[in-house]
Each structure stands twice: as structure tokens, then as C-alpha cells.
């Protein structure tokens with residue numbers, strides 16, 4: 072029976088990079104599921120069957136070779152919202168349609184943004200590492216953090232995730248500014264108490280927390296660079312929950328080291344995940360900020376636990 076259904080190419084079923092079993096049950100009612108392994112082992116028989124591809128965590132990788140080997144492909148469905156990992160022009164040139172799931176992760180991403188904001192403000196990750204460190208020498212350190220109540224949050228990108236962040240921030244009694252390509256309706260602004268900044272610069276220089284939520288496009292690539300960080304308050308925290316490449320990472324490292332801004336809390340980096348090398352600049356900052364690795368890179372003179380740094384760096388998989 073499954074053989075008569077249209078073929079759906081998936082990365083794998085279960086496992087680290089495989090689609091969840093709940094999704095499999097649903098998909099099996101409508102498609103004959105073909106894993107990339109089965110496809111590659113039996114390309115000749117499988118290629119004509121595949122009419123759709125289901126992307127889970129950006130996999131399988133869509134390139135010219137794959138598209139050429141799927142003559143009956145009609146649609147590629149991305150299980151997330153961002154499609155920056157795809158060459159949309161290439162896909163369209165094969166007459167294949169693209170679909171994504173715009174609001175599927177809005178609430179969880181907004182929660183992650185707030186979690187990073189709060190963790191950085193209250194220095195939770197540093198405090199945790201100090202608390203579990205066998206060395207007690209940091210216990211005297213100042214872990215006061217900064218106050219969130221009454222602070223100004225600047226949201227860059229007021230789509231569905233940005234708006235959900237505003238809803239959450241309102242409950243924390245924050246003052247909310249936002250910048251977006253198109254201004255939200257007055258009622259929507261009023262519902263969350265958000266004020267529109269036509270210019271990004273106006274938002275950057277007023278915000279105590281800058282939350283980056285824009286999608287990655289050629290226009291937003293390195294949107295936040297040296298100039299933008301210099302516009303921010305020295306007490307401000309940068310939070311990035313969009314894509315790593317929206318923030319110029321080299322400029323960020325320099326800004327953090329020089330105290331141009333207070334801290335950064337990142338859900339996204341490039342590359343991702345970061346190489347597990349203590350010499351990587353972002354990990355260096357993390358080690359100076361909280362003693363995560365417990366060792367300082369040779370020659371570092373700024374090993375204060377209160378040094379501005381990367382307060383939180385997580386990649387949620």
C-alpha cells in the first residue's frame with residue numbers, strides 16, 4: 072500500500088538527525104518514506120518515486136546533484152522557518168516549490184531569547200560555574216548582574232518571534248523599542264507597549280538589551296558590526312537568536328574585549344557549533360567571563376571573573 076503513495080525523501084528516521092517518530096506516523100499516512108541512505112543505495116529505482124523532500128535540521132542537503140537526480144520532485148518542505156541554508160534560486164530553476172513552517176518555533180524561540188536575556192542579566196551561567204568549581208577563589212566575585220525591570224529592550228525584527236518576545240518582556244516591565252521593515256499596527260504596538268524606531272541607530276543607542284531576531288538575508292548579513300556596537304551603550308547586552316552571520320563575530324569579540332558593550336548572549340554563531348578549541352575567540356571570552364574551562368589562554372591579562380564577556384553560549388539542538 073505504502074508503495075502506491077508518493078515518495079517522500081527524509082534524512083533518517085529517529086536518531087540524532089532523524090525526524091521524530093510522532094512525525095513519522097503522520098507522514099506515513101500520506102507518503103512512502105524513503106531515507107537518504109535507501110535512496111543512495113538504490114538511486115536507479117528510487118529517484119523517480121520521490122515527489123517531495125522533508126528537511127529536518129537542514130538535512131538532507133539540497134544541491135544541484137540531488138535536484139538533478141529527482142526528476143519528479145514537486146516540493147521541498149522545511150520543518151523550520153529560516154530558509155537561508157537553501158539556494159532558493161537553484162530550487163526554483165528546477166520548477167520545485169518550497170514550503171516552510173513560519174510559526175512552528177515562534178514561542179520556543181521567544182522563550183530562548185528571554186532565557187538568554189535573563190541569564191545574561193542575572194549572570195546565571197557564570198554563577199553556576201563558580202558554584203560548581205572546585206576552586207573557591209571566585210566566591211568573592213561580584214555577581215550582581217543588571218536589572219531587567221524598567222530596562223529598555225530593543226527588538227530588531229518584529230515578526231512573529233519578535234512580537235512574542237515583546238509580550239514576554241512586557242510582563243517583565245521592560246520598556247520596548249522595535250525596528251522592523253514594516254511598522255506594526257497601532258493596536259499591536261499598544262498591546263505590548265512597544266514604540267517603533269524608524270532607524271536602527273535610534274534603537275541601538277537607547278536599548279539596554281538589543282535582541283536580534285531578523286532573518287538572515289544578503290541585507291542583514293553582518294547587520295550588527297563595529298559601528299552598530301559602538302552606537303550601543305557600554306552597559307548594553309547583545310542577544311542574538313536569529314542566525315550567527317547577522318552579527319559580525321570578529322567585531323563582537325573586539326567589542327567585548329574592549330568593553331564597548333557589556334555582554335553578549337548567543338544562541339547562534341558561525342560556524343555552528345563552535346569548534347571545541349579553547350583558542351577560539353568566543354570560547355576565550357567565555358573562559359574569561361565565567362571560568363568555564365578553568366584555564367586562561369597563555370598571555371591573557373584580563374582574567375577577571377567580572378570582565379565583560381560572553382555570558383551564555385548555547386546551541387539548542
Ligand SMILES: O=CC(=O)O
Pocket residue numbers: 150151152153154176
Ligand atoms: O531556527 C529555526 C528555524 O529556522 O526554524
